[in-house]
Amino acid sequence: MTVRALPRPVSPLADLVALTKPRLSSLVLCTLAGGMWLAPGELSVSRWVATLLGTAGTVGAANALNCWIERDRDRLMARTRGRPLPSGRMEPGVALGFGLALAVFSLPLLALGSNGLTGSLGFLALVSYVAAYTPLKPLSPGAMLVGGIPGALPPLMGWTAVTGHIGAGGLALFGILFAWQMPHFLAIALFRKDEYRKAGYLALPLVSGDDATRIWMLLWTVLLVALSVLPVPLGVARPHYLGPAAVLGAVFLALVVRGVVRREGKAWARQTFLFSLVYLTGLFAALLLSARAH
Numbered sequence: 354m355t356v357r358a359l360p361r362p363v364s365p366l367a368d369l370v371a372l373t374k375p376r377l378s379s380l381v382l383c384t385l386a387g388g389m390w391l392a393p394g395e396l397s398v399s400r401w402v403a404t405l406l407g408t409a410g411t412v413g414a415a416n417a418l419n420c421w422i423e424r425d426r427d428r429l430m431a432r433t434r435g436r437p438l439p440s441g442r443m444e445p446g447v448a449l450g451f452g453l454a455l456a457v458f459s460l461p462l463l464a465l466g467s468n469g470l471t472g473s474l475g476f477l478a479l480v481s482y483v484a485a486y487t488p489l490k491p492l493s494p495g496a497m498l499v500g501g502i503p504g505a506l507p508p509l510m511g512w513t514a515v516t517g518h519i520g521a522g523g524l525a526l527f528g529i530l531f532a533w534q535m536p537h538f539l540a541i542a543l544f545r546k547d548e549y550r551k552a553g554y555l556a557l558p559l560v561s562g563d564d565a566t567r568i569w570m571l572l573w574t575v576l577l578v579a580l581s582v583l584p585v586p587l588g589v590a591r592p593h594y595l596g597p598a599a600v601l602g603a604v605f606l607a608l609v610v611r612g613v614v615r616r617e618g619k620a621w622a623r624q625t626f627l628f629s630l631v632y633l634t635g636l637f638a639a640l641l642l643s644a645r646a647h
Contacts, residue, residue, distance in 0.1 A: 373413030388511025403466020410459025417452030
């Protein structure tokens, strides 16, 4: 007789935290902090804290509402069926209320604790993620472009929190993060293609095929590498930043080119996804070190 192990109990608090997608939220907060660090000017400790907390709450609200909207589709994917809503551990109303409460708390905190422009960008990020990107995912592969907007706004929000305006440096950071998301998410779409098909999401590989997806990954990576140079002429980074940026860009580009030429599959897509995280971490580390090396 085989005894099946019982699932580990999950506390209600842990489930609420899970709705905010902590790993994704942590990445967002790192890019926000990077934008604040790179922006010219100073920010008081209280405004730093208010901006971080306000953004964390706004991102958490967007993720919780996304989980509420996609709860039925999440049941169809192995990666997401263990989340609080599709697993049945949490009532949908609780998740909806939690997401709305976070938004009601966080957006005013962001606007008052930072400034109105940063609060407006936070509102744009929340609305574009929940009301545009999420419902578009089952309808069009172009949803990825819409989703790139809220994903790229945090470093710009960090910039505006310090400067009070949208400058060329902040837009360059936005552009870098926007372009980075495209090969990153397309790699995910390639190695999770079967799951997306089962859940009814129109990812690019399902609509245009793997070859076209790899070509788009290459085009976006070329644009990303080109944009990664901009912080130097714009005065955001010092010239020695270009060395690490060039090395990281060359490795990323070579990896994607290899996949296109050899028409590689899921293993390559997963490898590219993982390296994209290394690339972004290394690029921002080089930016931050360069910006403070006076």
